[in-house]
Amino acid sequence: MIGVPAVVLLAYVFIRGSTGLRHYILTRIGLTLPMVFILATLVFFIMRVLPGDPVRSALGPKGSPEMIQQIREQLGLNDPMIVQYGRFIGNMVTLDFGNSLIGGHRPIVDEMSERFPATLELVIPSSILALLVGIWGGTFAASRRKRTADYLWRIYSVVIYSLPIFWLGLVMQLLFGVQLKWLPISGRIDPIIGISIEHITNLYAVDALLTGNWPALVSVMQHLVLPTITLGLVLSGVFVRMTRINVIETLQADYIAAARARGIRERMLVYGHALKNAMIPVITLIGLQVAILLAGAVLTETVFSWPGMGRYLVERISARDYTAVQSVITVFALLVALISLAVDVIYSLVDPRVRY
Amino acid sequence: MPADFLYSVRNLTVEYKTRAGVVRAVDNVSLDIRRGEILGLVGESGCGKSTLGKALMRLHTGPASIAGGELWFDGRDLMKLSDREMPDVRGAEIGMVFQDPMTSLNPVQRILDHLTETIQTHEPEISEAAARARSEELVERLGIRRERLNEYPHQMSGGMRQRVMISLALALRAKLVIADEPTTSLDVIVEAKFLDLLKELQKEFGLTILLITHNIGVVAEVADRVAVMYAAKMAEVGDVKDVFADPKHPYTQGLLKSVPNIRLDEGELYKMEGAPPNLLHPPAGCRFHPRCPFVMEVCRTMEPAFAPVVGDHFASCLLYQEAGMKQESLHG
Secondary structure, X not given: OOHHHHHHHHHHHHHHOOHHHHHHHHHHHHHHHHXXXXXXXXXXXXXXXXXXXXXXXXXXXXXXXXXXXXXXXXXXXXXXXXXXXXXXXXXXXXXXXXXXXXXXXXXXXXXXXXXXXXXXXXXXXXXXXXXXXXXXXXXXXXXXXXXXXXXXXXXXXXXXXXXXXXXXXXXXXXXXXXHOOOOOOOOOOOHHHXXXXXXXXXXXXXXXXXXXXXXXXXXXXHXXXXXXXXXXXXXXXXXXXXXXXXXXXXXXXXXXXHHHHOOOOHHHHHHXXXXXXXXXXXXXXXXXXXXXXXXXXXXXXXXXOOOOHHHHHHHHHHOOOHHHHHHHHHHHHXXXXXXXXXXXXXXXXXXXXXXX | OOOOEEEXXXXXXXXXXXXXXXXXXXXXXXXXXXXXXXXXXXXXXXXXXXXXXXXXXXXXXXXXXXXXXXXXXXXXXXXXXXXXXXXXXXXXXXXXEOOOOOOOOOOOOOHHHXXXXXXXXXXXXXXXXXXXXXXXXXXXXXXXOHHHHHOOHHXXXXXXXHHHHHHHHHOOOOOEEEEEOOOOOOOHHHXXXXXXXHHHHHHHHOOEEEEEEOOHHHHHHHOOEEEEEEOOEEEEEEEHXXXXXXXXXXXXXXXXXXXXXXXXXXXXXXXXXXXXXXXXXXXXXXXXXXXXXXXXXXXXXXXXXXXXXXXXXXXOOHHHOHHHHHHXXXXX
């Protein structure tokens, strides 16, 4: 789960932190639950308002009306809307997301647990890349304000931010996959090598490392490069801008002038004093970007045929698999809420003035 | 350079590049700071006193730059040091205390880390523990309990923070401390305590202090000598007693007259006519002539030299110079 570090952090802070902080975390969780509930309700009804029907789209033109009716009856789709809704909410409270409406009608939890690690494996390195490029680039640009490097970083951030992810992904595939033939353009692993992988965590890189399966590790890494760069770079643009403007502002603060008057070197002023203060507003932004990160993952996974949550969501939307879509959206919402909360808590750890 | 001067500024000019043109915030100023003295530098806002203070450490960035002059500190010209060498002087040999202690400390850094960072920047061989011990000793001498070193700036009061700023300036036994309006943001009682502290430190450490302020009362209280700036130029320099008893420059005279005196009831307070000139287009001749009650014809065209009037009492006023005296005698 991408939420594991967030949960661990929150648990730690909850136990070690002040009463005020504990109160704050509880309040935030208390506020999150109704939000997720409202969102799940919205998705539930929107899916049913959409034209199309899961059974009809699964059976295709071969399905006779009797067959369709029979399956609909089995799946409970002929029940009154309010009954279906009650069932959905009831299931959700027990964290059982129900069964898929198509294919083998497998439990959604099983289907998600196969795809979630794939998304994690894409999203984690992409976020790290975005943060590294964004924070370093923004700080460097700020320290070279109004010089060439600054202008180049500013152009980079605007251009990369305005590129559509799918377009950048296609260009990457075309250039590095098709033209230069350096890197694979789809999937998580070479299908033949993939047979040899042991599914422990389903994070292929971790599994390959744990079992010492080096060919698999190499293949996983190769497959990761293009989607990670695509998603990571697009996200980095906004971090470059935010970091740059905050570092510039901080560099004009009195305490920077005072530190300079104590002989602290320019490098230390920028990367030590200014950056740490400038990170405070940037951290808030990172929390807000989680939603954009997941949206970006949907596009990236689709372009690179990456078998993760995003592609699963797209597939199941077109198949009108109501339960699957509801479940994925609910999980995404929980994730965004959880990580924003974790980020806010980190904020209080960085800034000693913040007291909850 | 004579040995009893710790710092000798010669013909210093500092320029700001603005959209409207180049402004000389410090124009051809010379000033000597004696070892072990407290020199008060006074003047109105915008007269260039803070700019001068910063220039002594070559702290200007952005639109400001030193356009010329020599900065003789302790036997060497700081203007000849490279940008890489300059930080070794800052903090170690010259310390600075800024106007606003509320914003001059890094909000996410503990007080202790301010001190140890400063010490270790200049003396990298010193261990963390030794730097800590030195910091504790130092702040206790300034009346801050050592436990408070673990606090963040926002947990301290203004007066306490200003003591921290002083301890930072003293952390490496700086010979000169430049204090730029150090008491402006403090209340009167804390200000008085702080000024006492400055005097104690001067005696105890043999410290030399340049006290930049717009408050003549502060200068009268603690300074040994006083330098008066007007419109980017040095107007008058001398012993506090001499200058206050017998101010030479008409600007200083006006300045002293406009200080409210609680003991004398003179009715309305004296108010100097006019306003300081726009430094983009300073007046020709003496800069003070448009406001001077004793203005002579020659003042409009001829710039006075900054020259001794009596002994060590300097003033840049033609009343005491040959050209002016001639003219005055003409008029009888």
